[in-house]
């Protein structure tokens with residue numbers, strides 16, 4: 214028998230209460246990890262963004278289109294290595310109309326050169342180029358919709374009405390090269406879209422994406438591009454992807470701050486609840502601490518007993534939180550978010566550093582929460598403590 | 604009875620042999636701004652190897668006096684010398700250390716740790732000593748054998764009768780081989796039969812192992828078993 218062993222055994226005194234407390238700590242840890250993972254997923258996506266890509270869109274809003282000729286103008290700039298253009302198609306599979314996925318009509322020749330983090334094998338790419346109705350889809354959405362190469366797929370869209378359906382054929386599947394890439398996008402030929410539009414809507418593009426020679430100059434290239442169209446009827450706004458993501462994050466910075474604060478508040482609540490439980494146990498056992506002191510145990514020993522007890526609860530709750538949190542956040546929720554909200558959460562995994570921090574905080578806060586009850590128990594005079602009957 | 608009843612030879616009055624020596628002890632409690640003088644200039648000497656019963660009406664200060672002797676509390680005035688050490692001058696942590704080395708406690712309500720088995724409860728005071736862990740268990744088992752509980756070593760307190768619990772508590776009190784055993788109403792919660800067993804063990808500890816024992820009791824039958832009976836009244840020993 215050891216002193217630490219005795220302290221640990223006290224945890225199991227009231228098994229029901231101990232179980233509730235451990236569960237409480239676990240829930241707090243899971244919630245903390247979840248909120249932190251949301252933050253990480255967003256900020257990490259910004260970090261993973263391609264540094265050498267500049268997106269050019271209508272100055273007023275994303276929804277408005279640019280003339281096709283703009284793409285040629287951008288491509289001819291010396292700072293631009295390659296560029297492509299896409300339209301947002303807004304397609305839905307009528308058979309699975311609850312499933313959301315991005316659908317883009319992109320320039321056939323340049324699309325996958327510029328979006329090189331969507332990896333398509335050369336032979337597949339070649340096949341696609343020769344099928345006017347061909348589409349390349351992400352591995353996640355393919356699996357979910359059970360699309361196989363060669364399958365015919367019909368999509369509906371409110372953006373581009375057409376007589377008859379928009380018919381496609383799956384040419385192949387792309388793999389994501391980086392964590393920031395949405396694995397649920399449906400990409401097809403811009404020409405197919407354009408050819409099927411009424412004359413007044415033809416030759417309009419949603420945005421232009423350019424790769425620049427020098428990533429460090431991306432912001433400057435954006436300015437140069439916008440300058441080209443400065444005198445034109447339709448002006449543009451160009452941003453590098455990183456800045457674009459950063460501006461997205463900035464636009465939701467209040468939300469980020471709120472999540473940040475809540476994640477901390479949850480831990481504070483956990484500490485308070487834990488402190489209360491510990492204090493309750495200590496109060497009930499005041500007489501025992503009196504006995505220990507009478508036997509010659511010092512105030513330090515009493516503090517140690519109580520703090521170790523709290524640490525045992527913190528460790529148990531932290532481990533339980535991680536044990537449930539990982540499968541829940543990464544396996545269940547994360548998978549769901551990646552598959553269903555891939556454009557917001559392309560990569561939803563727990564930052565390993567966060568799980569270490571969560572574990573550390575569970576233990577440290579438990580210890581901190583027990584310090585006040587521990588010190589007040591230790592301060593109590595031995596003779597007074599002995600008189601307390603639980 | 605007005606005077607201490609002495610059944611033993613008066614040898615304990617010899618100062619050289621005194622284990623416990625209290626001089627001019629005053630203990631004042633404050634309660635609601637009111638001062639309660641519980642002990643009022645009390646003198647006491649207890650010889651090494653003696654077995655003394657401390658009697659007196661409820662609230663007369665028996666426990667207060669015993670706690671002073673045991674170094675659990677400090678007097679308002681006066682000196683306490685135990686085995687040549689002035690414990691009234693020790694600070695709290697020194698006192699704790701001193702108690703671990705010197706005093707064996709027996710409480711009225713046993714006060715065993717419910718999460719520990721009998722043998723672990725007895726081992727508890729040894730955790731404060733340098734006794735190696737392998738030997739701790741052995742010593743605890745020996746102490747339990749002295750009180751006749753060798754067949755209950757791995758029982759938890761809730762699995763023991765009151766008398767058995769108190770025997771475990773006695774084993775815990777002697778496992779460190781303390782110079783002085785103090786017992787506050789050790790038979791107060793027990794039936795006659797169990798009480799007699801406990802008193803028998805205390806007597807045996809005193810007679811055969813030479814342990815010095817101070818026992819507070821209000822049970823005349825218990826007090827009769829001691830070598831010396833002292834009465835506390837109005838803050839003085841009579």
Ligand SMILES: Nc1ncnc2c1ncn2[C@@H]1O[C@H](COP(=O)(O)OP(=O)(O)O)[C@@H](O)[C@H]1O
Nearest residue numbers: 632633634641660661662663664665666667668
């Ligand atoms: N911590 C304390 N504060 C105030 N009064 C106390 C305290 N402890 C004991 N007393 C009072 O001192 C008196 C003696 O108490 P105690 O020594 O326990 O008596 P006994 O053990 O003889 O019954 C009682 O009147 C009790 O109320």
Ligand SMILES: [Mg+2]
Nearest residue numbers: 665666667787
């Ligand atoms: Mg009393």
